[in-house]
Amino acid sequence: MEWKRSAFDWNQARAFLVTAEEGSLSAAARALGLTQPTLSRQVAGLExxxxxxxxxxxxxxxxxxxxxxxxxxxxxxxxxxANTISVAATGQSEAVTGHVLISATDMMATYFLPPILKKLSKIAPDLQIEIIASNEVSDLRRREADIAIRHGRPTDEALIAKRLRDTTAHLFASKQYLDEVGRPKSHADLSELTFVGFDQPELRLGLMASRGVNLTTANFNFSTSSATLMLELVRQGFGIGILPVEVGAAYPELENPFSAFEPLSIETWLVAHRELKTNLRIRVVFDLLAEGIG
Structure with missing residues (x-):
C-alpha cells in the first residue's frame, strides 16, 4: 500500500474516522455537519x-x-x-475572556455550582460559562467539556485531576411520609418501606443489601435518572431517597428516617485536559471550582 504525502487529505481521514465511530453515513454526516453525498465522496476518495x-x-x-x-x-x-493541536492552540490566549464548558451531574450543577459561579462572574465578568448538567461522563479529550466534575477518579493519563473534599450520602424522607408509614426501628422495618430510585433500582440492591437493607425492585414504585427530580419526589412524600448530606439537610421538611444506616461515601474529582490547564481562562475557572467545592 502506497499513499503519497501530497495525497493526504485530513477531511477524508476525519470522514472515515467519524463514519467508523457512528456506524452509518447518515449519522456521521449529521455529526460533521455535511451532506451524506459529500461524506460518501470523502470516504470513497480515501479508499x-x-x-x-x-x-x-x-x-x-x-x-x-x-x-x-x-x-x-x-x-x-x-x-x-488533531484534538491536542486544537487544545494547545486555545492556550495561546492569555485574556480571561471566552467560552468555558463545565460538565457536572445535575445535582452538583443545581445545588453546588451557582454560588461559585456568582463569585466567578465578579472575578471574570467577560467569561461565557456553559454548563452540561448530566450524569453521563463527558469525554474531555474529544472536547465535550473543558472541565468536568466527577464522582470517580479518571483513568486517562492525558487528563489532570484534583481530588476535592469527599462527602457522604444518607437516607432522607419527608416528615409527612414518615408520619404516615411510621419511622423504622430496624433494618427489617426499613426494608418494608417505599424508596425513590435513582437510575436503575436493580443496580442499587446489592449496595443496600451490603448495609443490611434487603430490598427488591418492588420497593421502588418511582425511579428516575435525574437526581434533582428524585429530590423533589422525596420532598413530596413519594418515599425514601439517598441524598448528599448537604442537600438533604438544606430542607427542613426532610429527615433521616434511620440513623443506623451506614452512609455512602462520595468522592469528588475536578478534571481537565493537561493542555487546557495552561490556558488562563480554564485555569481561573478550575482553581475557583477547586476552592469553592474543595
Missing part, C-alpha cells in the same frame, strides 16, 4: 487514495473490513493528535 476497501456496504449498515479495522487504530491516533 481510492489508500487502494483498499474500508467498509462493506450492506442494506442496514456499514461494516469495517479487516483493512478498515487495522487502519482505524492509526486514524484514531491522528484524531487525538
Amino acid at each position: 481510492e487514495a489508500l487502494g483498499v476497501t474500508l467498509f462493506e456496504r450492506t442494506s442496514r449498515a456499514l461494516l469495517l473490513t479487516q483493512s478498515g479495522v487495522e487502519l482505524l487504530v492509526h486514524f484514531r491516533t491522528m484524531g487525538d493528535a
Whole structure:
C-alpha cells in the first residue's frame, strides 16, 4: 500500500474516522455537519487514495473490513493528535475572556455550582460559562467539556485531576411520609418501606443489601435518572431517597428516617485536559471550582 504525502487529505481521514465511530453515513454526516453525498465522496476518495476497501456496504449498515479495522487504530491516533493541536492552540490566549464548558451531574450543577459561579462572574465578568448538567461522563479529550466534575477518579493519563473534599450520602424522607408509614426501628422495618430510585433500582440492591437493607425492585414504585427530580419526589412524600448530606439537610421538611444506616461515601474529582490547564481562562475557572467545592 502506497499513499503519497501530497495525497493526504485530513477531511477524508476525519470522514472515515467519524463514519467508523457512528456506524452509518447518515449519522456521521449529521455529526460533521455535511451532506451524506459529500461524506460518501470523502470516504470513497480515501479508499481510492489508500487502494483498499474500508467498509462493506450492506442494506442496514456499514461494516469495517479487516483493512478498515487495522487502519482505524492509526486514524484514531491522528484524531487525538488533531484534538491536542486544537487544545494547545486555545492556550495561546492569555485574556480571561471566552467560552468555558463545565460538565457536572445535575445535582452538583443545581445545588453546588451557582454560588461559585456568582463569585466567578465578579472575578471574570467577560467569561461565557456553559454548563452540561448530566450524569453521563463527558469525554474531555474529544472536547465535550473543558472541565468536568466527577464522582470517580479518571483513568486517562492525558487528563489532570484534583481530588476535592469527599462527602457522604444518607437516607432522607419527608416528615409527612414518615408520619404516615411510621419511622423504622430496624433494618427489617426499613426494608418494608417505599424508596425513590435513582437510575436503575436493580443496580442499587446489592449496595443496600451490603448495609443490611434487603430490598427488591418492588420497593421502588418511582425511579428516575435525574437526581434533582428524585429530590423533589422525596420532598413530596413519594418515599425514601439517598441524598448528599448537604442537600438533604438544606430542607427542613426532610429527615433521616434511620440513623443506623451506614452512609455512602462520595468522592469528588475536578478534571481537565493537561493542555487546557495552561490556558488562563480554564485555569481561573478550575482553581475557583477547586476552592469553592474543595
